[in-house]
Amino acid sequence: MTDGTEAFEGRxxxxxxxxxxxxxxxxxxxxxxxxxPLGFILFARNIETPDQVRALVADLRACVDDPAAPVLIDQEGGRVQRLRPPVWRAAPPMAPFGLLHGRDPIAAVEALRLDIALIASELTALGIDVDCAPVLDVPAPDGHEIIGDRAFAEDPSVVGVLGRVAMEAFLTHGVLPVAKHIPGHGRAVADSHLELPRVTASLAALEERDFPPFAALGDCPLGMTAHIVYDAIDPARPATSSAAVIGGVVRGQIGFDGVLMTDDLSMKALSGSFETRAVQAREAGCDVILHCNGDRSEMAAALDGAGMMDGEGARRWCAALARRDDPPAGFDARAAAARLDALLAGSP
Incomplete structure (x- = not known):
């Protein structure tokens, strides 16, 4: 192989x-x-100062002797951002960009590009190169508030349009985006951090409302599963561990060919040992498992079930790396932030 896959496969x-x-x-x-492990993810407990974060990122990569090992973070804006004021910018959630799109689509696209550029510039300054965003879920009126204003809009077409803008802006500014939560978390009436949600909507309803944004970003370099049972597809298993959902819907109907990672295996939506959770996710078709809480005993068990990067997972990871551009030189964050504020305030 000549695409770098051999550096990951089995290693x-x-x-x-x-x-x-x-x-x-x-x-x-x-x-x-x-x-x-292939890479690492940071949370608020890992964040103090810019110098401290840069040192931690470098130490993590040194552990696996790989200066390009991915380091992830959830920096969506709004309620979900690990880098927070007063050290870092208070980024808005995604809903205001959807609202602006309803009034002025051109302004919404410009504003979102600026917001993502600002997020990416903060991440790359710390050595972080993967953001677990954009959220492509379409919230339902009776859905749990766990998604809420993290979503762009309740219109799937708007979510798809703005999701692509975000994806491309991340890539342009040196950060790999992660489309989440495939194949859709918006109908869930429970928080999967705490319990297993079950979606009872018909397949036709899911195809009409939930799947389209993910299909519109089927070429996103990375994606994250939803810990949700979809009765119309597989009433016995959540998407993360369902071959019917991952093979039939995510890879099939939606056509997603990026690196597919699980949502956090330590979330209470899942049951069974951590080895079992990892085995089931990998057997269902996930390329990579995600374990977030830093508990070494749990991680050891999950690693026993995760196995090594295989041919397809390694190929997809190398393809993802090839999509990312170097951060542009001379980016003026102060001017970008001022223009973003003006656009969101409705100024011309």
């Missing part, structure tokens, strides 16, 4: 893992060096 665990705090312990260093 890196098919896992993205969290760590416990702002500095790695000796035990964590040894653990990551021994298991060699």
């Amino acid at each position: 890196r665990a098919a896992a993205i893992l969290g760590c416990a705090g702002p500095v790695l312990s000796g035990g964590e260093r040894d653990f990551f060096a021994r298991h060699r």
Whole structure:
């Protein structure tokens, strides 16, 4: 192989893992060096200052002897942002861009590009190169508030249009985006962090409202599953561990060919041992498992079930890397922020 796939196939665990705090312990260093996960994810518990985050990112990559190991974060804006004021910008949620699109689609596209550029510039300054965004879920009127204003709009076509704008802006500014939560979290009436949601909508209803934004971004480099049971597709298993959902819908109907990672395996929506959760996700068709809370005993069990990066997962990961541009030189964050504020305020 000549596309870099051989550097990952059979050499890196098919896992993205969290760590416990702002500095790695000796035990964590040894653990990551021994298991060699594909990459890492940061949360608020890992964030103090820019210099501290940069040092942590470098230490994580040094553990796996890979300066290009992906480091992820959830930096959507609004309620979901790990980098927060006063050190970092208070980014808006995505709903205001959908509202602006209803009034002025051209202004909405410009505003969203600026917002994503600002997010990406903060991430790349820290060495973080993957953002778990955009959210492509279409919220239903009776859906749980866990999605809410994290979504662009209740119109699937608007979600697809703005989702693509966000995806392309991330790539232009040096960050890999993650489309979430495939094949759609908007109808869930429970929070999958706490329990397993079950969606009873018909397949036709899902095809009409929930799947289209993901199909519109079927070429997104990375995607994240939903821990949700869809009765019309597989009433026995959540999407993360369902071959019917992943093979038939995500890879089939939706046509997604990017790296597919699980949502966090430590969420309470899932049951069974962590090894079982990982095995089921990988057997269903997920390329990579995600475990976020930094608990080493849980991570060890999940790694036992995750296995190594295989041919298709490695190919998809290398293809994702090839999509990302170098961050543009000379980006003026202050001017971008001022223009963004004006657009969201309705100024010309």
